[in-house]
Amino acid sequence: MLLDTVVEHLPSVLRTLLFAIPLLKYGPVVRLGPRHLSYTDPRAWKDIFGHRAGDHISLKENPKSDMFYRRQLIDRDGMDAPNILDADREEHGRLRRAVAAGFSDRSMREHEGVIVRCVNQLMRGLHRRTEMGEEVDMVKWYNWTTFDVIGDLVFAESFGCLEDEKTHPFVDMVTGSTSEAAAFVAMKYAGLGKVPGFKWALNKVIKFAAWDSFKQMMIMMSNKLQHRLDMGQERNDLFEGLMSKREEWNLDLQRLQSNATIIAAAGSETTASLLAGVTFHLLKNPDKLKKLNDEVRSAFKTSDDITIAAVNRLPYLLACLNEGLRRYPPGRGEMIAGEWVSENTIVEIQQYAINHNSQHWSDPFAFKPERWLNKIDADLGEAKERDEKDIDGDRLEAMQTFSVGPRNCVGRNLAYAEMRLVMARMVYDFDMELAERSNNWLKEARVYTIWKKTELFLRLTPVKR
Numbered sequence: 001m002l003l004d005t006v007v008e009h010l011p012s013v014l015r016t017l018l019f020a021i022p023l024l025k026y027g028p029v030v031r032l033g034p035r036h037l038s039y040t041d042p043r044a045w046k047d048i049f050g051h052r053a054g055d056h057i058s059l060k061e062n063p064k065s066d067m068f069y070r071r072q073l074i075d076r077d078g079m080d081a082p083n084i085l086d087a088d089r090e091e092h093g094r095l096r097r098a099v100a101a102g103f104s105d106r107s108m109r110e111h112e113g114v115i116v117r118c119v120n121q122l123m124r125g126l127h128r129r130t131e132m133g134e135e136v137d138m139v140k141w142y143n144w145t146t147f148d149v150i151g152d153l154v155f156a157e158s159f160g161c162l163e164d165e166k167t168h169p170f171v172d173m174v175t176g177s178t179s180e181a182a183a184f185v186a187m188k189y190a191g192l193g194k195v196p197g198f199k200w201a202l203n204k205v206i207k208f209a210a211w212d213s214f215k216q217m218m219i220m221m222s223n224k225l226q227h228r229l230d231m232g233q234e235r236n237d238l239f240e241g242l243m244s245k246r247e248e249w250n251l252d253l254q255r256l257q258s259n260a261t262i263i264a265a266a267g268s269e270t271t272a273s274l275l276a277g278v279t280f281h282l283l284k285n286p287d288k289l290k291k292l293n294d295e296v297r298s299a300f301k302t303s304d305d306i307t308i309a310a311v312n313r314l315p316y317l318l319a320c321l322n323e324g325l326r327r328y329p330p331g332r333g334e335m336i337a338g339e340w341v342s343e344n345t346i347v348e349i350q351q352y353a354i355n356h357n358s359q360h361w362s363d364p365f366a367f368k369p370e371r372w373l374n375k376i377d378a379d380l381g382e383a384k385e386r387d388e389k390d391i392d393g394d395r396l397e398a399m400q401t402f403s404v405g406p407r408n409c410v411g412r413n414l415a416y417a418e419m420r421l422v423m424a425r426m427v428y429d430f431d432m433e434l435a436e437r438s439n440n441w442l443k444e445a446r447v448y449t450i451w452k453k454t455e456l457f458l459r460l461t462p463v464k465r
């Protein structure tokens with residue numbers, strides 16, 4: 001009990017560090033606090049996050065924890081509204097239905113032009129820099145690509161990062177706010193939100209230190225939103241579904257802006273993170289990179305042949321991406337209360353811990369794409385459910401990097417399409433080498449909800465054909 005209390009008052013980053021270790025070592029459940037359980041049992045995915053079916057149909061979906069998802073510590077002067085990620089069950093259901101069409105297979109085919117245009121721009125930029133004899137920081141270039149794609153698909157205009165070869169302030173806001181968000185969670189977790197005067201003092205400090213830049217950001221996002229609204233409903237993109245329900249549901253500008261911003265943030269940094277993680281692991285495992293080079297380079301005669309449909313037929317590429325999602329999961333997910341633990345208990349699954357638990361994985365810290373090869377659905381990238389390890393000693397369905405159930409990642413298809421296209425083009429166009437100074441890239445990374453990455457420098461040599 002004393003340990004639980006001490007633990008509850010540790011900052012979240014420290015807790016993550018301390019408890020990733022027991023979670024990797026013990027299982028299948030570790031108590032992180034008096035009312036906080038963390039699972040590494042694969043069955044917990046469905047029990048915590050899954051759709052309610054069969055015997056559980058009468059139970060409601062577990063609500064998301066205010067501890068992690070609401071930001072009541074900061075007073076935003078009404079410039080914020082619930083969004084698809086943190087809305088309650090009712091509002092979430094409506095928002096999810098509205099945006100779902102923009103993520104369908106049909107829509108994905110319509111989005112292909114935008115993705116390919118950005119990937120071509122990425123390649124042109126990398127060739128230019130390489131001709132100048134420079135090492136390139138792939139964290140930056142991948143970020144520029146995925147943010148430009150999402151800018152076009154949500155706000156009808158790219159963020160212009162690839163064109164300007166410059167990071168847009170929105171990218172900085174998304175990548176820079178992770179440590180700040182983790183600090184607020186730690187404060188709430190330590191109970192500071194309930195201390196009289198604390199919230200008031202915190203808001204005074206924030207208003208003094210960062211209010212102007214926050215307001216500028218909100219004005220910039222509202223201009224972007226206005227640009228999209230001016231385009232009307234006829235554009236099939238990720239925002240159209242919300243636009244079409246605007247009057248019927250009386251969606252005010254704040255709600256539209258909050259949702260557009262969260263969709264843009266959720267759909268960019270995550271995919272870029274994974275691409276950086278996979279690239280690093282491939283470069284650290286040259287035999288795996290060679291296999292991928294062989295698969296991609298023998299599949300296409302020209303780079304124009306590299307389409308979404310064509311990259312979907314490359315099994316080793318998918319295996320590499322899935323192994324990247326396992327070794328370097330870009331996000332996390334958590335909720336309150338499962339039916340077999342008492343109410344008001346926070347129950348969660350930590351992606352990193354379940355993805356590296358030796359009870360589910362053979363050689364869990366090795367980058368082994370082969371563990372996925374020919375064992376997963378090529379369209380979904382998903383492992384079939386089973387209650388035991390497979391012949392190679394892996395329990396593939398333990399990994400659910402996109403989460404499961406009604407609040408899982410709605411952008412999963414888009415993420416796979418982007419990751420496959422970008423990775424295939426990287427490998428088709430370049431021989432990649434890790435620059436000396438990025439040798440310890442993974443060790444230097446910090447985790448606050450998402451990864452805070454340092455630069456990933458590569459030396460690229462165009463493939464001669």
Ligand code: HEM
Binds near residue numbers: 333334402410414
């Ligand atoms: C490798 C890439 C990605 C990973 C690993 C990932 C992972 C996740 C996870 C774990 C969740 C659940 C989060 C939670 O409940 O806290 C989520 C939700 C979400 N993701 Fe992704 N995501 C990725 C790419 C994308 C893309 C490309 C989009 C496109 C816009 C996107 C849009 C969303 C949205 C809108 C939600 C909220 C869904 C809801 O609550 O109904 N994600 N994602």
